[in-house]
Each structure stands twice: as C-alpha cells, then as structure tokens.
Amino acid sequence: MAGHKPWNELTKEFSPERRRRIDEMTNKLIAEMPLHELRRARSLTQQDLAEALNVNQPAVSKMEQRTDAYISSLRSYIEAVGGRLKITAEFPEGEVGITNFGALADESEEFDPRD
Numbered sequence: 643m644a645g646h647k648p649w650n651e652l653t654k655e656f657s658p659e660r661r662r663r664i665d666e667m668t669n670k671l672i673a674e675m676p677l678h679e680l681r682r683a684r685s686l687t688q689q690d691l692a693e694a695l696n697v698n699q700p701a702v703s704k705m706e707q708r709t710d711a712y713i714s715s716l717r718s719y720i721e722a723v724g725g726r727l728k729i730t731a732e733f734p735e736g737e738v739g740i741t742n743f744g745a746l747a748d749e750s751e752e753f754d755p756r757d
Contacts, residue, residue, distance in 0.1 A: 677719060678706040684723045694722040713743050 653661070675683070681691060688702040695702065695718055705711060705719060717727040729740040 676706070680725075681706070681723055686723060691719070691722050695719070717743075 653664070656664070681688070688699045688706075691702045692699045702719075705715065713727075713729070720727045727743075729743050731738045731740055
C-alpha cells in the first residue's frame with residue numbers, strides 16, 4: 643500500500659526514553675484487557691467459546707458485556723481460552739493472592755449463562 647511504512651522504520655529515530663515509554667504502555671495494554679479482546683487475542687470466536695463451554699453464542703456475548711459475573715463462570719471462560727484464573731488484591735504494601743477461589747467447591751459445576 644502506498645504511503646505505508648513498517649513500524650520499526652517509523653520508530654527507528656525514537657530516543658531510548660521514548661521507546662521505553664512505548665514499551666511500558668504496550669505491556670500495560672497487553673496485561674489488562676476486557677474478555678472479548680482476550681478471546682480475540684487467542685484467535686477464538688464467540689462460537690468457538692460457546693462450543694467449549696457447552697452454551698450458545700449469545701450466552702458468551704452476554705458474559706463479555708457484563709460488568710459482574712460469578713467467579714465460577716469467569717474461571718470457566720478463562721480456562722476455555724487457555725488460561726488459569728488468579729484473584730489478587732492490591733494494597734499499598736503489596737499484592738495478596740486470594741486462595742479460597744482457587745478450586746470449585748463442586749467440580750461438576752458448569753458455565754451458567756445467567757451469570
């Protein structure tokens with residue numbers, strides 16, 4: 643495409659400080675993302691996830707749009723995209739991992755689209 647240049651060519655004259663700031667911002671964006679972006683980053687469709695969770699596609703869409711959900715449903719979603727859910731509380735003194743959400747009380751519990 644005319645007028646387009648590769649990223650490394652556009653940034654080759656950036657100062658080391660500017661490159662460092664860009665890298666920090668990039669890492670922060672990668673470290674924090676909504677569920678739908680996480681799914682897309684893993685190259686999965688809502689239908690792919692629905693099949694893995696044994697629900698219909700609208701249930702996946704609903705979960706991605708919610709601002710609250712049951713931890714068990716969130717865990718199922720994260721595991722379906724290939725991850726493992728960890729819950730951490732942040733304090734001025736540091737972070738504390740919350741362990742009582744580490745394992746489901748009932749291993750047979752399934753994704754509930756109402757969550």
